[in-house]
Amino acid sequence: MNYLVTGGAGFLGTALSNRLAKQGHNVRVLDDCSTGNPGDLLPEVTFVQGDINEKILLWKLLEDVDCVFHLAAKVSVPESCLFPSSYNLVNVSGTVTLMEAIRDTQVKRVVLASSGAIYGYQEEIPYHESAEVHPESPYAVSKLSAEHYVRTISAQCGVEAVCLRVFNAYGPGQRIPKSHPPIISNFLKHAMTNGTITIHGNGTQTRDYVYVDDVVNALVTASTAVGVDQQVINIGSGVETSVLELVRLVRQVTERKPEEVYNPLKSGGSDRVQYRFQPGGRRDSTALWLEDVCTWTVGSDGRPHSACGTIRVVNDRYEEEQRLLYRSDHDELTGQLNRIRLSEALEAIVQRSQRTRQPCAFLMVAVNNLALINETFGFNVGDEVLAAVARTIRTKLRGGDTIGPTIGSPPMAAARSVL
Secondary structure: OEEEEEOOOOHHHHHHHHHHHHOOOEEEEEEOOOOOOHHHOOOOOEEEEOOOOOHHHHHHHOOOOOEEEEOOOOOOHHHHHHOHHHHHHHHHHHHHHHHHHHHHHOOOEEEEEEEHHHOOOOOOOOEOOOOOOOOOOHHHHHHHHHHHHHHHHHHHHOOEEEEEEEOOEEOOOOOOOOOOOOHHHHHHHHHHOOOEEEEEOOOOOEEOOEEHHHHHHHHHHHOOOOOOOOEEEEEOOOOOEEHHHHHHHHHHHHOOOOEEEEEOOOOOOOOOOOEOOOOOOOOOOOOOEEOOOEEEEEOOOOOEEEEEEOOOEEOOOHHHHHHHHHHOOOHHHHHHHHHHHHHHHHHHHHHHHOOOOOHHHHHHHHHHOHHHHHHHHOOOOOHHHHHHHHHHHHHHHHOOOOOOOOOOOHHHHHHHHHO
């Protein structure tokens, strides 16, 4: 058969495209390379770099195609809250453009990779396809809109359509971005490097995790299955797994004992997720505005016990910086942006310390958590820089320097000299 895979250079797209090629099918891939890596595709796969909204290009790629797998999408929930128009352009408008091209070229079937984020909060566990959905982010709204467009346009023009709601996929080849990385891959990375695993909330929140090969099996099956036209199908393991259980499993399979740090602020999303099992103020170009970087808790002994990341990031140039961080070949520029971010975090810590009763004690706790701050913000600053900053601030504090009311206080000046 002849297949077109949009977003075929991404995590799921690469696995799917390579599987189809190994089975002897003719596979064409369209990807804009914003996050995908075409170098991971087999030589038998025909790769074309382009935009999902380029209809003329789609017409050419869809010639003689029997089935389309539509995986092209922007997928970060937090990013979608900052740039909903961008997510609408790719996930919604891109889907409509593709469906128009499919209609024009008379493709037989389209399989959409949708998302479980569509469901939002549900009282009934496990989730069922017939449940009323409550999308809670622009990303979720965009995927729900894509489903409606795929099913509506396909029904009007006689094209078969299947929508697969894929939940928390993981496996080899999964990209680990600096911000909001996938939990399983991120935990494994930190365990193998003797790093720190950050657990948000109390760790009892659950998700349904599904292995990449199982997702590919579902996608391939959906392309030829009989009697699935206009169906919406959940793709998950059917097993509820908590964050704490994940940590235990990561320790078990890696035979490592990574440090565990608890952030009392729970990350977004529902506390429980299980799916019905389907068989088969300062802003400029580089600086971030950070508020309440650390919280300080005092025990009964009067000593500070923890400093945890509480982040609010607002950045008018966020999208440009992400492009520089993830796509630039200039390591020096990337390092400069990271150092600026760490400097901003340290400044915010010093400012926050002014509002505490014991600023020196607060700063000492914050210094001890620089590694956590570095990981939480995704600064990617080297350990040697963190150690140097920590030593400098400790030396100043132990030497009797006071923490002044301005950013130019001794510890901050010393930290800046290191950075």
